[in-house]
Amino acid sequence: MYDQPLPRDLVIARRRAVGDRIRAVRLHANLTQEAVSLRSGVSLASYNRIEQGHSSPMLDTLIRIADAIGVDLAALVRT
Template structure:
């Protein structure tokens, strides 16, 4: 799993992580892509991708870049 375990993060970080996951989900749906399609395009397994969308997993920057590329949006759109 990428990143730092959730238990060691303050609540505001977890809230922000969930918001980023929601931004990823919104962008994916807007692009009419399934979780499986984005996971495949970004080199992730679907379960890991799902945990990122749900805000349960903290992805590395490289992973976020690959997800943005797979969806076809700028990285900044996912982390605003």
């Protein structure tokens, strides 16, 4: 798809879009950040950074968050 690495700004924008998607899915499920944090085993601070797009979570973390919200992993990363 790309011959060169993505520009840093584009990566950051896409990471924020994923965080926005996670937030939207969580709110649609009527869950608080704290509830998802407790269900997933991800600290509240880490979960907040993921939603804000300030953190790049590992795949295992995204899987745990998806399970905690009750959605497929694809629902979180679809942008």
